[in-house]
Amino acid sequence: MTTPATAPPLFQARIRTRPEDFIVEELSAADPDGQGEHVWVLLEKTGCNTEHAARCLARAANVSRSAVGYAGLKDRHAVTTQWFSVQLPGKDAPDWSAQLGPEFRVLRSERHSRKLKTGYLLGNRFRLTLRECRGDRAGLEQRLEQIRGHGVPNYFGPQRFGREGANLDKARAMFEGKMRVRDRKLAGLYLSAARSELFNRVLARRVEQGNWCRALPGDVMTLDGSRSHFLAEAVDAALEGRVRIGDVHPSGPLWGKGELATRGEVAALEQAVAEAEPVFAQGLAQAGLKQERRALRMRVNGLSHQWLDEETLVLAFELPPGGYATMVLAEIAAVVDAGTGAMEE
Numbered sequence: 001m002t003t004p005a006t007a008p009p010l011f012q013a014r015i016r017t018r019p020e021d022f023i024v025e026e027l028s029a030a031d032p033d034g035q036g037e038h039v040w041v042l043l044e045k046t047g048c049n050t051e052h053a054a055r056c057l058a059r060a061a062n063v064s065r066s067a068v069g070y071a072g073l074k075d076r077h078a079v080t081t082q083w084f085s086v087q088l089p090g091k092d093a094p095d096w097s098a099q100l101g102p103e104f105r106v107l108r109s110e111r112h113s114r115k116l117k118t119g120y121l122l123g124n125r126f127r128l129t130l131r132e133c134r135g136d137r138a139g140l141e142q143r144l145e146q147i148r149g150h151g152v153p154n155y156f157g158p159q160r161f162g163r164e165g166a167n168l169d170k171a172r173a174m175f176e177g178k179m180r181v182r183d184r185k186l187a188g189l190y191l192s193a194a195r196s197e198l199f200n201r202v203l204a205r206r207v208e209q210g211n212w213c214r215a216l217p218g219d220v221m222t223l224d225g226s227r228s229h230f231l232a233e234a235v236d237a238a239l240e241g242r243v244r245i246g247d248v249h250p251s252g253p254l255w256g257k258g259e260l261a262t263r264g265e266v267a268a269l270e271q272a273v274a275e276a277e278p279v280f281a282q283g284l285a286q287a288g289l290k291q292e293r294r295a296l297r298m299r300v301n302g303l304s305h306q307w308l309d310e311e312t313l314v315l316a317f318e319l320p321p322g323g324y325a326t327m328v329l330a331e332i333a334a335v336v337d338a339g340t341g342a343m344e345e
Contacts, residue, residue, distance in 0.1 A: 002155045002330065003204045005212060009334040010143055011135020013313070016339035019046050021129040022078035024325075026071065027122040027318065036113030037089035038069075041096055042081065044105040049076040053104065054084060060099035061086050069116035072124070072321060075159070077339030081107065085116040123320045125302075130313045130333060140305065140313075143332055147300050150213050151246065152331050153203050154298035156196035157324030167193035175283030191287055194280040195254050201273045202252040203296050213297045214250070215239050218264035221248045222295045225320060229293055231261065249295040255281055256289030298323045 016022050032040040039061075045053050054068040061067070067087040074080035086093070096106045161167050171190035173179035181187040206212035215221060215235045222229045224246055232239060242248045253260060253270050260267045274281035303317040317328060329335050 002153070002200060002327070003207045004330050005150070005153050005207050006143060006146055006331050009135070009330075009332065010139050011133050011137070011333050012336070013130035013133040013333045014336045014338055015128060015130055015329065016077045016337055017131055019077060019079050021131070022075060022325075022339070023127040024074055024078055024080040024082075025125040026074070026080075026082040027125060028071070028083055029120050029122050030112075032108075032110040032112035034110055034112075036111050037087060038085045038112050038115050039088050039093045040108075040110055040112045040116065041084050041086060041106060042108040043084060043100075044079065044081045044107055045074075046079050046103050047076065048103050050074050050080075050082065052076075056100055056104070057084055057086055057096075060094050060096060061088060061091075062094075063087065071116050071118060071121040074124075075339070077337075083116055085112065085114075087115060119321060121321055123318055123323070124325075125318045126316065126325045126328075128315045128325060128329070129308075130315065130329075130335065131311065133311050133313050133333070135333070137307075140332070144303055144305060147328065147331055148303050151249075151297045151299045152327055153207055153212055154249075154295050155200050155203055155324065155327050155330075157326045159324070159326075160196045161193050162189075168197055171283070172279055175279050175286075191284065191289065195256075195284055195289065198255045198273060198277060198280055198284075199252050199294060201277070202270050205269055205273065206250075206252070206296060212250070213243070215243050215248075216250065216266050218262050218266040219250045220261045220266075220293055222251045222293055223248055224295075224299065229261075231263065233263070246299050249297040251293040252296050254289075254292040254294050255284045256287075256291045257285040258291040260291065261293065294322075298327065300328055303328075 043053060050070055050073045054070060055065055058065045058068050063086065069085040070082060074082055093109060096109055167190055170179065171194040174181050174190050203212060215232050217234055219232045220229050221232050229251060255274060260270055262270060301318040306314045308314060319325065
């Protein structure tokens with residue numbers, strides 16, 4: 001369970017009662033240039049996940065699944081728009097609209113010289129409709145202003161852990177030698193779940209202490225929108241100013257082998273979390289993953305809202321790559337997700 005940074009949720013609501021309540025538009029890092037052996041296809045898809053779409057494109061083009069690329073995974077219970085690339089050297093592209101099912105709408109199809117790879121995007125734009133909202137409507141604008149100013153804790157969302165946390169259970173069984181996983185993709189999912197769990201626990205501790213969006217001596221600071229980072233041996237007014245405007249953020253560990261990059265009390269906190277879950281920490285190190293960092297704070301850009309009626313709220317915002325919209329919702333409402341049937345706070 002993640003810990004929201006703000007006061008208790010303002011109200012209860014339902015999300016994803018229909019796919020169009022959760023709209024996601026990928027913000028691409030590039031546009032196809034019109035030539036090359038890869039055909040980039042911009043798809044709007046309803047009620048299906050990214051991997052299903054990739055397999056459908058491969059079948060339509062009569063190529064292997066490995067010939068299809070994409071920049072990021074998108075929710076199944078949603079209407080999502082994203083680019084895919086299909087490697088077709090010396091071959092004409094098929095009539096995508098005729099080959100794909102009714103859950104897809106082809107928006108563009110153009111050639112490009114490169115395959116789309118994971119992470120090659122600027123972020124995602126969301127438009128979320130919350131229904132059956134009951135609670136403190138009057139406090140919403142103040143809460144949104146807090147989010148605009150400070151961002152939200154950059155937790156990994158529940159999607160990372162599988163239904164009812166099953167990926168964590170499987171990761172534990174894999175590390176303990178109780179289950180052998182031959183499928184590299186599945187093994188990767190379980191490793192990611194364990195890594196994400198340790199990160200979330202560190203972040204939850206920082207949220208409870210009230211310093212998740214402040215620099216502490218010994219913090220490793222990450223530059224906004226970058227993987228670059230540096231050690232803050234001391235905290236001065238200049239660094240505090242950079243944190244305040246969102247130029248840099250404190251970070252948490254993505255666990256693996258090697259020493260923590262943090263120092264002092266920050267390192268002690270992170271080490272204590274790892275020691276409380278030795279199976280995950282040791283298993284990740286033995287799997288060969290290296291220590292990496294992820295920002296503890298996520299900026300929420302372009303945040304706006306609109307009440308369609310007394311009980312229906314629309315939220316719109318943009319998040320960086322790897323950000324979870326459910327973590328923005330958690331700062332506002334206790335949401336029943338009709339896509340999973342679970343309450344998320």
